[in-house]
Amino acid sequence: MYQKRKTVENVLIILVDILCLLVSIAAAFQIRYHVLVGVNRNWDQIWQLGIVIVISVMLNMVADFNHHFFRRGYFEELTAVVQKQLAFSVIWIVLLYLMHRANALSRLVFGYFISINIILTYTGHLLLKQYLVKIFKKSRYSNRLLIVTTLEKAESTIENIVGYNEWSRILTGIVLLDSDDEPGQKIGGIPVVASPETFIEYVILHDVDEVFIQDSERSNRKLVEPWIQQLEDMGIIVDVNIDIFDIESHGKKTLNRVGKYAVVTFVRNIFSTRQVVMKRMLDIIGSLVGMVLFGIASILIAPAIKLESPGPVLFGQTRIGKNGRRFTFYKFRSMYQDAEQRKKELSDSNEVQGLMFKMKDDPRITRIGKFIRKTSIDELPQFWNVLKGDMSLVGTRPPTVDEFERYEAKHKCRLSMTPGLTGLWQISGRSEIKEFDEVVKLDMQYIDNWSILKDIKILLITIIVVLTGKGSQ
Numbered sequence: 001m002y003q004k005r006k007t008v009e010n011v012l013i014i015l016v017d018i019l020c021l022l023v024s025i026a027a028a029f030q031i032r033y034h035v036l037v038g039v040n041r042n043w044d045q046i047w048q049l050g051i052v053i054v055i056s057v058m059l060n061m062v063a064d065f066n067h068h069f070f071r072r073g074y075f076e077e078l079t080a081v082v083q084k085q086l087a088f089s090v091i092w093i094v095l096l097y098l099m100h101r102a103n104a105l106s107r108l109v110f111g112y113f114i115s116i117n118i119i120l121t122y123t124g125h126l127l128l129k130q131y132l133v134k135i136f137k138k139s140r141y142s143n144r145l146l147i148v149t150t151l152e153k154a155e156s157t158i159e160n161i162v163g164y165n166e167w168s169r170i171l172t173g174i175v176l177l178d179s180d181d182e183p184g185q186k187i188g189g190i191p192v193v194a195s196p197e198t199f200i201e202y203v204i205l206h207d208v209d210e211v212f213i214q215d216s217e218r219s220n221r222k223l224v225e226p227w228i229q230q231l232e233d234m235g236i237i238v239d240v241n242i243d244i245f246d247i248e249s250h251g252k253k254t255l256n257r258v259g260k261y262a263v264v265t266f267v268r269n270i271f272s273t274r275q276v277v278m279k280r281m282l283d284i285i286g287s288l289v290g291m292v293l294f295g296i297a298s299i300l301i302a303p304a305i306k307l308e309s310p311g312p313v314l315f316g317q318t319r320i321g322k323n324g325r326r327f328t329f330y331k332f333r334s335m336y337q338d339a340e341q342r343k344k345e346l347s348d349s350n351e352v353q354g355l356m357f358k359m360k361d362d363p364r365i366t367r368i369g370k371f372i373r374k375t376s377i378d379e380l381p382q383f384w385n386v387l388k389g390d391m392s393l394v395g396t397r398p399p400t401v402d403e404f405e406r407y408e409a410k411h412k413c414r415l416s417m418t419p420g421l422t423g424l425w426q427i428s429g430r431s432e433i434k435e436f437d438e439v440v441k442l443d444m445q446y447i448d449n450w451s452i453l454k455d456i457k458i459l460l461i462t463i464i465v466v467l468t469g470k471g472s473q
Contacts, residue, residue: 007273008168009069012132014060016124021056024117025049028109048096055091063087070129070165081122089114132167140325141389142167143237144207145258147174147190148199148227149214157214158188161259169210169258175199177220196223200230204412205405207324210237212258230409232266235416235447236323239263268416269448278452283386286393286459290383297380301332304368311337314381319398322418327390329398330381334369335362376466382421394455395420396443411436414443417450422462 060066065084072080089110136142149157154174161171173193183192194202203211211231213224224240231238239258256265302313311333319329365373372378385391391398398419399407424442446454 010060010066012128013066013069013125014057016128017056017060017121018053020117020120020124021052022049024113024120025052025109027116028112031112032106032109051095052088052092055088055095059084059088059091069125070133070167074126077125078122081118081125085114085118085121129167133165137167137170140327143169143209144172144323145169145210145212146172146193146203146208147212147214148177148224149174150178150220151176152178153214154187157212157261158190160261161212162188164259166259172208173202175202177215177223200227200409203231203234203236204407204409205324207326208236209323210239212239212261212263214241214261228266232268234409234412235268235414236412238266240266268413269450271450275452279392279455280389282452282455283389283392287383287386290380291387294380294383297332297377301368301372301377305333305366308366308368309336318401319419320401320404320415321390321398323415324404324412325390326401327385327398329390330384332372332378332381334366334373334378335364336366379421386421389418392418392420394422394446394458396423396446397425397439411440413447414440417447422458424458427458427461427465 063084065080065087145161147154147157147161154176158171158174161169171190174187174190175194175196176192177196179192179195183194183198185192193206202208211227213228215224228238228240239256239261240263241261256263298313305313313333315331315333315335316328317331318326321327369378382391386393395417396414396419399415424446425439428442
């Protein structure tokens with residue numbers, strides 16, 4: 001979302017500015033007094049550190065010095081940094097004057113600080129842009145954006161979105177409303193990935209986070225409206241050209257921006273930046289604790305796994321994450337090495353109706369495997385997945401590739417949030433649930449009503465479930 005992205009941008013810029021400020025002050029003191037943190041006789045300089053940090057934060061929040069941050073060239077960026085530094089210096093001096101402490105500021109320290117801070121801040125801004133646009137944008141964490149438009153508007157739409165240099169979105173494909181040609185051609189360097197007939201199928205089976213529909217032709221309305229509803233049900237963000245913003249929706253709508261285009265965004269649920277940050281912080285803290293438990297358990301479990309059957313201690317499998325991203329999912333190996341090959345032979349014994357496989361007394365499970373599954377010890381390596389960001393502590397369980405390839409639109413919605421180590425399904429007696437649609441229903445109940453407090457509640461109940469062994473096989 002546009003506002004969420006702007007908030008993240010401002011926070012990152014503030015952090016870079018504060019880091020540069022601290023380094024600049026330390027360097028100024030080193031040059032002037034030959035110490036980095038000052039001594040008693042220089043304490044009248046050090047106390048101002050808190051003031052300048054507050055000034056820097058407030059200046060970034062109040063003044064619009066970060067406008068078009070990612071579109072500014074080298075000279076424009078230098079100009080903006082100098083302007084911000086001048087405003088910062090004036091506020092600092094005026095504040096000291098009003099406090100009757102103007103004499104407390106060493107002119108040499110001030111001069112060194114300003115000179116060094118301009119250079120460091122300018123360099124820091126350039127490096128931040130390079131990282132977000134060249135590295136983060138191409139990582140698995142940026143939003144995969146798909147454009148739906150007409151052949152006539154395709155090239156200009158791509159140019160405008162690419163020209164805005166948005167770091168949080170990467171353009172992965174285009175679908176032409178007025179063309180039934182087979183995918184393969186490129187427009188403006190972006191591949192045509194589907195036709196109107198195969199569009200929904202493509203979204204279901206590929207990693208798509210967001211769809212931008214750029215079309216003001218009323219003739220396509222009957223085609224576009226059902227798509228919006230289907231995409232919304234799947235948990236995909238849908239940005240629609242504002243010319244047709246009056247389309248009915250059962251989800252939530254908000255004004256947004258994609259490149260230069262003003263759009264109405266249709267989305268199943270909207271999470272604030274604060275909520276996203278809190279969930280990630282909970283994941284990091286929880287996964288660090290889990291990694292300690294994983295290390296301790298490995299000392300005892302690893303030899304037992306090796307002694308019973310040949311093969312690696314850890315089992316790695318490709319799973320499907322948020323909106324179709326693929327990642328390697330880790331567990332302590334609880335089965336014999338040929339388990340995946342034997343799965344087809346046992347398909348008739350599957351106890352779950354639908355796109356999951358579960359079987360009581362599965363012959364592929366080793367003796368130590370039964371123990372670590374019953375106690376959920378086999379799940380401990382997944383704390384590494386959580387720490388990396390492929391998974392969350394709480395969410396929906398990630399499907400296997402073969403399960404995912406059989407998904408329908410109604411199933412894709414369970415992947416609209418980062419998959420979790422635990423969730424409503426696990427604490428609701430997972431062994432007793434025999435229908436995949438019931439699992440999906442629980443997943444959507446979690447996604448539609450998510451809050452950080454619900455995550456904490458699920459984690460606490462999970463601990464009780466693990467200790468009692470309820471629902472595990």
